[in-house]
Structures are given as structure tokens and as C-alpha cells.
Amino acid sequence: MGSASTTKTSRTQEILRRAGESLVGGVNSPVRAFKSVGLEPLIVDYGKGARLWDADGREYIDFIGSWGTLILGHAHPAITAAIQEQAARGTSFGATTELEVELAERIKRAIPSIEKLRFVSSGTEATMSAIRLARAFTKRDFVLKFEGCYHGHADSFLSEAGSGLATLGIASSPGVPQALAALTLNAPYNNLTAVKKIFAAHPNKIAAVIVEPVAANMGVVLPAPGFLSGLREITERAGSLLIFDEVITGFRLCYGGAQTLQDITPDLTTLGKIIGGGLPVAAYGGRAEIMNHVAPLGAVYQAGTLSGNPLAMRAGIEALKILEAPDFYSDLNARAEKLTRELRAIISASGVAAHLNSTGSLATLFFTSQAVGNYADAKKSDTQRYAAFFCEMFERGILLAPSQFEALFLSAAHSDVDLDLTLSAVKESLEGLAAVRT
Ligand code: KE4
Numbered sequence: 001m002g003s004a005s006t007t008k009t010s011r012t013q014e015i016l017r018r019a020g021e022s023l024v025g026g027v028n029s030p031v032r033a034f035k036s037v038g039l040e041p042l043i044v045d046y047g048k049g050a051r052l053w054d055a056d057g058r059e060y061i062d063f064i065g066s067w068g069t070l071i072l073g074h075a076h077p078a079i080t081a082a083i084q085e086q087a088a089r090g091t092s093f094g095a096t097t098e099l100e101v102e103l104a105e106r107i108k109r110a111i112p113s114i115e116k117l118r119f120v121s122s123g124t125e126a127t128m129s130a131i132r133l134a135r136a137f138t139k140r141d142f143v144l145k146f147e148g149c150y151h152g153h154a155d156s157f158l159s160e161a162g163s164g165l166a167t168l169g170i171a172s173s174p175g176v177p178q179a180l181a182a183l184t185l186n187a188p189y190n191n192l193t194a195v196k197k198i199f200a201a202h203p204n205k206i207a208a209v210i211v212e213p214v215a216a217n218m219g220v221v222l223p224a225p226g227f228l229s230g231l232r233e234i235t236e237r238a239g240s241l242l243i244f245d246e247v248i249t250g251f252r253l254c255y256g257g258a259q260t261l262q263d264i265t266p267d268l269t270t271l272g273k274i275i276g277g278g279l280p281v282a283a284y285g286g287r288a289e290i291m292n293h294v295a296p297l298g299a300v301y302q303a304g305t306l307s308g309n310p311l312a313m314r315a316g317i318e319a320l321k322i323l324e325a326p327d328f329y330s331d332l333n334a335r336a337e338k339l340t341r342e343l344r345a346i347i348s349a350s351g352v353a354a355h356l357n358s359t360g361s362l363a364t365l366f367f368t369s370q371a372v373g374n375y376a377d378a379k380k381s382d383t384q385r386y387a388a389f390f391c392e393m394f395e396r397g398i399l400l401a402p403s404q405f406e407a408l409f410l411s412a413a414h415s416d417v418d419l420d421l422t423l424s425a426v427k428e429s430l431e432g433l434a435a436v437r438t
Helices: 011-022 077-087 098-110 123-138 164-168 192-201 227-238 258-262 310-323 328-350 383-395 416-435
Strands: 044-048 051-054 059-062 116-120 142-146 184-187 206-211 241-245 268-271 282-286 355-359 362-366
Touching (some): 059 416, 077 310, 098 116, 123 268, 123 282, 142 192, 184 192, 192 206, 192 227, 310 328, 328 355, 383 416
Parallel strands (some): 142 184, 142 206, 206 241
Antiparallel strands (some): 116 282, 268 282, 355 362
């Protein structure tokens, strides 16, 4: 497995050359460019289970899993069959089908805070629409987000954001009008004092607080005890909406949202990734009193040609059917617990300054000796060491996120053999790093 390409005329090189001519940076999403780890983008040929094969037949154990989407692994047979069957019946009608009603009903049963929802085709569409709705419902303009959290690339979110912006060191994106950027307020994650100060400075002006209930776009950072309940209290008192961006955590940690485990009821929730079974599906939803302000019932306009398309709905339904199995999450989370326990033992024995943050099947290995509780902590990580670690693992056929500020996603498809190979590769890679002083 692995061993980055050396033959210059490989199929990968030929596709990379063409990709560079037609796609910006050879990719359709910046974090895929592998820039921060000093490699050329991976060109994938196909995936099966927990494995990916690149254009030159090199095999990898995949911990990106389409950025958390593939909790069931690549090309799950039941999902593939469902897609094939639906494709023969039509992929998109631009009209309602029972399939979108069925998927919505499944999501509502799993996440009771969602009384009504609207399907869209990307997490960005979901969060962008949720913010527009919150501004309309509260008649307020400011939104509060958290440094290092990432909510997609809509204008209101591109300041102090995580994921690809953190990876590329972009503090705020050009092209966002200053007048709009000024309406986005940022606070450090896990810092309620800062949140209270911002609310005091903007009385009756903040439409919503949007938060990842478990942050995964600055790397994985857990909410401190009381942080999320504190946000609930502050927003309730201020007449602002609380939006849980569960695009990553939705159906990742349990059959529901992180809100299910944290017993907190947000006003709106955004979902994506897992609910589409590998096809482009996202959603925003919440109290009917709020959602009924969206067109055609209300005046808040949001639309989408492929929203709720039957092909993607069918894939999502099939995925949630499998995830609903009684022991799915207890099994996955037990395997994840075993993996992270053994990873911590290897890290400790290696003597390398590294910290593993994890919850359920989400984890990030930060190359820092300190605990990581917010974006400022995360940015103290040695990103060069992370890049060196990434390359060592990549050489050994283990594909991690090509960024210190992303997560490792364990799926139900990762076998004991995959995990044993991964642990051996981590041990060897860290030993390699320990031998090299950077
Ligand atoms: P998309 O527009 O990329 O479907 O979703 C945006 C989004 C919204 N909210 C959260 C919490 C998210 O994590 C994301 C997207 N996640 C990143 C990975 N960290 C997508 C990967 C990429 O940008 O290519």
C-alpha cells in the first residue's frame, strides 16, 4: 500500500497535469490540494469499504471518508443497490416525491428538535439558509460564530474560520463586503465570558449564535462542561436563536445529533454529509414556528433545483436504515475507543509532543504538548510536524486528513486488520519523527 508516486509518467501525473489545466489548483475543494502537507493532490480511482485506490493502483486505508460522510465506508452494497434501483426510476424531477418525505420523517424521529426541515444540496446551503432565516425571524443582523469553527463558505462565515481557511492560513476571505463581514462576530470556542461580553456590547442585535456542538474544523475540540448549556441560556435570555451546525456531528456520534447526547435543544439544526449516504444532501430544520417563515409559507426565500432529489434521498434513507440498527453506534464507538486508547499509549511511548482529542469516531492528533481547547491552542500545533507525520503515514498506505485542522473519521468498514495496520504505521511514523529533530 501507499508509497507516493515516483514514476513521472504515472497515470496520476497525467491526470494531475490535466486537472491543473482545467480545475483551480487541480481540485474542486481547497483542502484536497494537499498543499499544507507538501504533496500533490491524490487522484482516486475507486473506493471499497475502508480502502481507496489511487490512479496508479496504490491502496490506502482511508480515514477521510469524504470528510465524515462515509460512516459506512465506500460503495456500501446496500446503498449502491438502492442508488442503482432509484437511478432506473429517475434521478430528479423538480417535484416532491415520497422519498424526501420519508427521509425527513426519519430525521425528525431521530432529532425531535427538528419539527420541520428543508433539504438542500450542501452544508453551506444549509447554514447560509439557517442564518438568513434567523435574521428574518429575529429582525436582527449580527451573527456570532466561534474562532476555528467552519460552517461552509457563505460570506457570513468566512472570518476566523477553520477547515480549509485554517489549513491555508486565510484569516478572512477577500470578496466579502466589509459591511457584511462586520455583522459576523467571533468568540473563542469554550469561552462563555467572551460570549457574554459580545452580547452586552450588542444588545438586541444578535440574530443567532451558530456553533459546532463538537468542533471538528480546528481539529476535534470538545465543548467544555457547561459551554453549550451556557450558550442556550444566553441566547434564550437575549432573544437570539441557537443554531447547532451538525453537518459533521449529525448521525456521527449517535443515531441523532450531538444535541441528543448533550440534552440541549437548539432552535435550528443544520445537517449534511452522513444523511446523504454519500450523495449531496444537507438540511436545515427546527421549530415549525421558525421554519414556517421560509417560502412558500413565509417570505424568507431559499430554493434549489436538486434539493431533495430522489436519487440522493434514496441513498440517505438506506444509510439511516443501516445506522438505526440497535448496536451500530455502540459497536463503532467501542472500536473507536479501543483505537484512541491504543493511539494514546503509542504517542506517550514515542516521546513526541502530541495530543489526541477524540469523541466517538472523531479524533485529531495535534502536534503540541499542550491541551487543545480552542482555536488559539490548536494554532500552536506544529503544522510542519503534522505534515511530516501525514507523509510518513501516507507512505505506509494510511490516508489521514491532509491538514492539522481536520479530523480523522473512523467508519464501520474499518476492520481489525485496518486498525492494527494503522497502529503499527503510527508507531513507526512517530519513531521516524522522534529520530528527526525539527
Ligand atoms: P459543505 O458546503 O462543504 O457541504 O459543508 C460545509 C460545512 C458546514 N458545517 C460544517 C460543520 C462542516 O464541517 C462543513 C464542511 N466540512 C469540510 C470538512 N471539514 C468540508 C471539506 C471541504 O471543504 O472540502
